[in-house]
Amino acid sequence: MNLLITGGAGFIGTNFVYYWIEKYPQDHIVVLDALTYAGNRDNLERADNHPGFTFIHGNILDQPLVENLLVSHHIDTIVHFAAESHVDRSIQGPDAFIETNIVGTHTLLKAARNIWLDKDPRPGHRFHHISTDEVYGTLKSDDPPFSETTPYAPNSPYAASKAASDHLVRAYHKTYGLNTTISNCSNNYGPFQFTEKLIPLMITNILAGKPIPVYGDGRQIRDWLYVDDHNRGIDLILKKGTPGQVYNIGGSNEQINLDIVHQVCDRVLHTFEQNKTLARTYPDCPCSKGIHPNTLITHVTDRPGHDRRYAIDAAKIQTELGFTPKETFESGFQKTLNWYLTQPPKT
Secondary structure (H helix, E strand, C coil): CEEEEECCCCHHHHHHHHHHHHHCCCCEEEEEECCCCCCCHHHHHHHHHCCCEEEEECCCCCHHHHHHHHHHCCCCEEEECCCCCCHHHHHHCCHHHHHHHHHHHHHHHHHHHHHHHHHCCCCCCEEEEEEEHHHHCCCCCCCCCECCCCCCCCCCHHHHHHHHHHHHHHHHHHHHCCCEEEEEECEEECCCCCCCCHHHHHHHHHHHCCCEEEECCCCCEEEEEEHHHHHHHHHHHHHHCCCCCEEEECCCCEEEHHHHHHHHHHHHHHHHHHCCCHHHHCCCCHHHHCCCHHHHEEEECCCCCCCCECCECCHHHHHHHCCCCCCCHHHHHHHHHHHHHCCCCCC
């Protein structure tokens, strides 16, 4: 396969690149990334040693560039991660989300249609679009989890922009016959995640001895998915999924945010107790002084329009494609924490 991975220098994209190189070393990977605040070229440093890897600094809004890449690299598969993805940022400045998530996705679709269906037909092509469970809105405590048939009801500018991009991808399949698939995933966590997200924010703040901000009462519920479990789901969709279909990918790990915060605090303290040398590297961490990091928990004003609960029904991808998560939250978080502990402390 010859893959174009958009947003491949971001969190999930980076992990997907390494996942794919390890599992399919014979394939050719082209990463297209604009290297905005959430994309880091250094994330892909190890991939540079792989002969089938190419990095292109560019924007998905540049249709001529995308079309040139599709032709010159004989691309048959697009895995579209590139997106503005932080709800808080979408509340403060929604324009970038409309531009990247809607216009950018449409630009990619136009390029794919122009090349794959018209100029250089590739019957076995695939355009896979990475989306989110947030397009479905929010759930009450006794509501069934989101399925692929749950009506869209986005509540933030971010979720609305992703919902719009989902509809465009579906329309290009129905109208033009482009071979598309969509996956809607639950909350991802793992290595390389930008520190504005909950779990890496907690880890880095604990290590620096800074407050851990918790929105409102902290009783929001999320389903947590380790990033490489997500990547295994995408792999199955690319290999076995049916064009035109949507697949929800979940971690089967629905938990209250405040409980996650306490679990993270407990696990960081335990790790410091098991490895006394960490106190020298992270002297500002309360764990270095034998103090439990839950003393850093600080409740802050809740986010406007904050969705109360997300939950994924992953029965379709489990039944049709054989997907099951490999990581528990405990095992996935320990891998995540170990990765962050290897990174230089930020000052």
